[in-house]
Amino acid sequence: MTINEHKQYDVILNARKDRCPMPLLKTKLSLSKMQVGERLCVTTGDSGSLKDIPQYVALVGFSLLSMNEDNDLYTFVIQKN
Known part of the structure; x- marks a missing residue:
């Protein structure tokens, strides 16, 4: 993750x-x-986490902005609504 990518997240x-x-x-x-x-x-x-995190996010009404898999690493970007 580059420095510019870090700025996208709180x-x-x-x-x-x-x-x-x-x-x-x-x-x-x-x-x-x-x-x-x-x-x-x-x-x-x-x-x-591929199942758990999206289910939780949907349950509480937050937004799953992205979900990626790369070399057995899973990355989720969630916005709190």
């Missing part, structure tokens, strides 16, 4: 080494501390 969460359920729990905690309109970028190596 909070960056590195959960690359965490396993289920920690990426989801850390995502929830980060979002709870954020203001409406802010963006969170989460990177995790846990494939379970």
Whole structure:
């Protein structure tokens, strides 16, 4: 991630080494501390996050702006609504 990419996000969460359920729990905690309109970028190596994070985001009514997979790393960009 370049310096310019960092400016797109208000909070960056590195959960690359965490396993289920920690990426989801850390995502929830980060979002709870954020203001409406802010963006969170989460990177995790846990494939379970492909299901868990989008389901949670939809459940609480936030926006999943992007979801990417690259070399067993999963990146989500979430906007708190």
